[in-house]
Amino acid sequence: xxxxxxxxxxxxxxxxxxxxxxxxxxxxxxxxxxxxxxxxxxxxxxxxxxxxxxxxxxxxxxxxxxxxxxxxxxxxxxxxxxxxxxxxxxxxxxxxxxxxxxxxxxxxxxxxxxxxxxxxxxxxxxxx
Amino acid sequence: xxxxxxxxxxxxxxxxxxxxxxxxxxxxxxxxxxxxxxxxxxxxxxxxxxxxxxxxxxxxxxxxxxxxxxxxxxxxxxxxxxxxxxxxxxxxxxxxxxxxxxxxxxxxxxxxxxxxxxxxxxxxxxxxxxxx
Numbered sequence: 001x002x003x004x005x006x007x008x009x010x011x012x013x014x015x016x017x018x019x020x021x022x023x024x025x026x027x028x029x030x031x032x033x034x035x036x037x038x039x040x041x042x043x044x045x046x047x048x049x050x051x052x053x054x055x056x057x058x059x060x061x062x063x064x065x066x067x068x069x070x071x072x073x074x075x076x077x078x079x080x081x082x083x084x085x086x087x088x089x090x091x092x093x094x095x096x097x098x099x100x101x102x103x104x105x106x107x108x109x110x111x112x113x114x115x116x117x118x119x120x121x122x123x124x125x126x127x128x
Numbered sequence: 129x130x131x132x133x134x135x136x137x138x139x140x141x142x143x144x145x146x147x148x149x150x151x152x153x154x155x156x157x158x159x160x161x162x163x164x165x166x167x168x169x170x171x172x173x174x175x176x177x178x179x180x181x182x183x184x185x186x187x188x189x190x191x192x193x194x195x196x197x198x199x200x201x202x203x204x205x206x207x208x209x210x211x212x213x214x215x216x217x218x219x220x221x222x223x224x225x226x227x228x229x230x231x232x233x234x235x236x237x238x239x240x241x242x243x244x245x246x247x248x249x250x251x252x253x254x255x256x257x258x259x260x
Contacts, residue, residue, distance in 0.1 A: 010217035017218065018225020023232045024245055025186030026167030027193045030252050032218065036211075046209040052200045053215040055165075058222040059193040065230035066187045073184075077191025079144055080152050084166055084192050085199035087156020092203065095161045104162050104256055112253030114172045119246025122239045 006040070013039075014054070022062035027055040147178040156196065166196050168252055171245065182238040186245070190230075 013035055017028040029051045036047035067074045144152070155169040167189045174185035233241070 007213075007217045010214055011221040014218040014221020014223075015225040015228075016221075018222035018227075019229040019232070020225075020248070021190065021222065022226040022229025023186070023236070023241075024167065024229075024248055025171055025189035025193075025233070026248075027165040027197060028222065029165045030168065030255070034255065036214070040214065042211065042214075043209065046211060049204055049210045050215045050218075052197055052204065053210060053212070054218045054222055055193060056197040056201065057219045058226045059190055059197060061223040062226035062230045063187075063191045063194060065227045066190065066233065069230070069234040071183060071230075071234050072187025072191065074191045076144075076148075077188040078195055080148050080188060081192030081195035083144065083149055083152030084156035084159075084170070085196045087153040087158075088160035088166070088196055088199055089156075089203065090153075091157040091160020091162075093160075094157070098161065104164075107158070107162050107164070108253045108256035111168060111249050111256065114176070115246045115249025115251075115253060117246070118172065118175070118249065119243050122242030122246060125239045125242070 009039070017054070018058050018062070021055075021058045022065065025062075028058055029055055145178075151178060152192070159196075164252075164256070166193055168249065172249070175242075182242050182245075183233060183236075186233055186241070 017031050020026065020031060021028040029048075032051040032054055033044075033047045036042045036050060037044055040047075042050065063074055063077070066072055151170060151173045155166055155173060158164070158169050159166045167186075170189045170192060171185050174180040174188060175182055180188065
């Protein structure tokens with residue numbers, strides 16, 4: 001892909017990422033990074049750096065829309081996020097010293113189990 | 129205290145209780161360590177451990193991603209190999225999409241939300257497993 005086609009596809013994929021982000025409260029890096037490496041053929045490093053610049057405005061736009069609707073608490077979320085940012089820096093430092101691929105596999109299994117649990121809970125839950 | 133009142137007062141308070149502190153630190157640590165998004169870690173912990181309602185957990189996670197991604201940009205983004213035009217095109221779409229998604233989050237049935245998020249996590253797990 002190149003030229004105008006690439007940019008049309010990028011904007012369209014951006015809309016999908018934004019909807020997932022606003023609805024699910026995730027940054028969207030999980031979708032953007034594989035897309036940039038597989039479909040746009042960026043290196044992993046370039047894809048990760050670029051995705052951060054997409055995640056920030058997306059999270060701001062979604063959070064402002066949620067605040068207007070009175071969902072959650074943005075002040076609390078921002079404080080919570082500052083603690084999270086400290087953890088992220090520590091984690092990035094630790095990643096340099098640990099075998100990340102093994103950890104990632106363990107984590108994948110864990111995320112899958114949590115997803116199944118949440119999904120099944122949701123299916124079983126009665127209307128309240 | 130009826131549940132609705134306790135939920136309100138809990139959300140109105142800006143103080144971080146110990147569980148929120150632990151989830152922030154632990155969730156951030158895992159996402160920095162594994163290179164995965166914070167929301168995938170934070171939302172399940174907020175719901176399953178800190179007992180936040182599903183909808184609020186997603187909203188809090190999204191807000192928390194703002195400072196987390198700022199820290200990420202400060203750490204790697206500036207030094208990294210950023211493709212500005214491609215980021216701009218993606219962001220142009222995702223800002224529109226985020227407003228649509230947030231509108232859905234405000235209205236969606238919490239059970240449906242939980243099922244959709246569960247399916248998303250299973251998908252992420254498969255993706256991570258393939259990537260190894």
